[in-house]
Amino acid sequence: MSTKFNLCDFILFGGHGDLAFRKLMPALYHLCSDEYISEETRIITVSRRDISQDEHINLVKAKLEEFLEEGINQEQFEKFKKQLYVVQIDFSNDSSYEPLQKLLNEHTDRHRINYLSTSPNFFGDICSSLNNWDLITKNTRVVLEKPLGKDLKSSQEINKKVLEHFNEDQVFRIDHYLGKDTVQNILALRFSNRLFMPLWNSNHIDHVQITVAESVGVENRWEYYNEYGALRDMIQNHLMQLICLIAMEPPCSIDANAVRDEKVKVLRSFRKMNNDDIKNKTVRAQYTAGSSEGKSVAGYCDNCEVPSDTETYAAMRVDIDNWRWNGVPFYIRSGKRMQRRNSEIVIQFKTIPHSIFGVDEESINANKLVITLQPNESIELKMMNKIPGLSEGMKLQQVDLELNSPHNIDRKPDAYERLILDVIRNEATLFMRLDEVEEAWKWADVIIEGWKNNITSMKKYTAGSDGPSAAVQLIAKDTRSWNDE
Ligand code: BG6
Numbered sequence: 001m002s003t004k005f006n007l008c009d010f011i012l013f014g015g016h017g018d019l020a021f022r023k024l025m026p027a028l029y030h031l032c033s034d035e036y037i038s039e040e041t042r043i044i045t046v047s048r049r050d051i052s053q054d055e056h057i058n059l060v061k062a063k064l065e066e067f068l069e070e071g072i073n074q075e076q077f078e079k080f081k082k083q084l085y086v087v088q089i090d091f092s093n094d095s096s097y098e099p100l101q102k103l104l105n106e107h108t109d110r111h112r113i114n115y116l117s118t119s120p121n122f123f124g125d126i127c128s129s130l131n132n133w134d135l136i137t138k139n140t141r142v143v144l145e146k147p148l149g150k151d152l153k154s155s156q157e158i159n160k161k162v163l164e165h166f167n168e169d170q171v172f173r174i175d176h177y178l179g180k181d182t183v184q185n186i187l188a189l190r191f192s193n194r195l196f197m198p199l200w201n202s203n204h205i206d207h208v209q210i211t212v213a214e215s216v217g218v219e220n221r222w223e224y225y226n227e228y229g230a231l232r233d234m235i236q237n238h239l240m241q242l243i244c245l246i247a248m249e250p251p252c253s254i255d256a257n258a259v260r261d262e263k264v265k266v267l268r269s270f271r272k273m274n275n276d277d278i279k280n281k282t283v284r285a286q287y288t289a290g291s292s293e294g295k296s297v298a299g300y301c302d303n304c305e306v307p308s309d310t311e312t313y314a315a316m317r318v319d320i321d322n323w324r325w326n327g328v329p330f331y332i333r334s335g336k337r338m339q340r341r342n343s344e345i346v347i348q349f350k351t352i353p354h355s356i357f358g359v360d361e362e363s364i365n366a367n368k369l370v371i372t373l374q375p376n377e378s379i380e381l382k383m384m385n386k387i388p389g390l391s392e393g394m395k396l397q398q399v400d401l402e403l404n405s406p407h408n409i410d411r412k413p414d415a416y417e418r419l420i421l422d423v424i425r426n427e428a429t430l431f432m433r434l435d436e437v438e439e440a441w442k443w444a445d446v447i448i449e450g451w452k453n454n455i456t457s458m459k460k461y462t463a464g465s466d467g468p469s470a471a472v473q474l475i476a477k478d479t480r481s482w483n484d485e
Pocket of ligand 1: 214
């Protein structure tokens with residue numbers, strides 16, 4: 001691959017923050033090492049810290065060693081470090097941008113990617129300073145990390161400030177779930193196989209389940225998390241995006257707007273909940289002390305000075321009001337400090353209409369398509385077939401048809417590698433458009449408000465368990481059960 005491609009100045013605001021070190025720098029290191037981006041590309045960390053170029057390089061090296069599973073390759077790092085720059089800027093002080101302007105003006109014709117990995121409170125100031133210092137060209141893009149607000153109103157305020165200086169097609173809103181290979185594979189599976197399309201509707205699908213369970217707690221992000229909780233942190237973005245990919249109509253092309261037009265239609269079809277729905281179809285819960293991976297762990301609020309009513313677990317039944325999904329519930333759940341890390345989407349098909357095998361239809365397992373995102377990515381279609389041999393009558397068994405891609409690549413790229421590369425390539429299909437974000441908030445806001453008014457009470461679950469019993473009842477009420485084996 002030639003390194004003349006994908007040449008840009010990549011400006012990383014908040015470049016000494018947790019996400020930057022944990023995810024973004026490792027992704028950039030891999031993209032440079034694998035020659036997906038040009039070695040001329042400059043990675044300019046913008047930080048409030050007063051730090052020299054050498055100190056910055058040493059810090060990046062130490063963090064890469066900490067966060068790259070396979071460690072760093074010294075030879076690659078020697079090349080990579082030549083691409084690293086640092087400038088000190090106080091985001092809220094417009095007069096501090098001069099060093100950045102000086103650096104960027106060395107290459108005025110370059111594409112510029114401004115990656116804002118800062119608190120959203122700074123997004124407006126940063127964009128306005130970029131504009132004041134004349135650093136926004138037609139080839140300048142801005143990447144916004146979540147959280148994009150706490151509700152529709154705050155999200156609109158953030159987006160409005162950014163859009164005062166950038167056009168919508170220059171704005172890349174990240175949802176890193178869309179960068180996961182298996183998530184993209186949902187599009188491939190649905191729209192490159194004729195097999196599924198006639199079955200992908202309420203005639204044949206009984207329901208859909210989406211689980212994103214994490215064994216970790218809130219780590220060192222308590223302050224952020226306590227303001228957001230599972231509904232805002234996971235459901236409003238990652239899980240809703242997954243629902244969109246499962247539920248959307250076929251777009252006319254893979255083009256960014258074609259895909260996003262279809263996703264936004266799904267979001268508009270989400271049935272708005274009333275208070276009875278919030279009471280009967282949503283569950284919020286918080287973990288108490290327990291054990292995780294063999295170690296005792298404190299409860300979410302064991303060290304709080306004042307009790308917190310932030311949920312670390314959320315589950316709900318989502319209904320989509322359109323022809324395709326009429327009567328097909330989507331059950332979704334996400335929690336921290338669960339027994340194991342496990343994220344999956346289950347498409348549960350209906351049972352067969354009539355059994356010829358001497359057992360009733362219900363005893364013949366209905367087909368199930370299981371898309372696993374974590375810990376190991378896989379796609380399996382659960383099918384019935386005959387147990388081989390001469391036993392009397394026809395005995396059936398469930399077998400797994402594995403639809404996994406052959407693993408002929410050494411290393412699975414992280415979601416952020418894909419997304420960063422797409423921003424550099426100016427390819428927006430995997431990013432959220434303004435109307436998507438707003439529709440998602442409109443729907444979630446109603447639940448946030450209901451929870452605030454205690455329409456449904458906060459449940460408890462033990463850290464390291466499968467979550468609250470209320471989530472089991474949520475789906476059991478509809479005579480169904482979670483796919484927990
Ligand atoms: C982030 C959330 O968006 O996604 C975190 O803010 C969460 O709270 C993380 O832990 C989960 O991502 P992944 O890729 O590990 O499932």
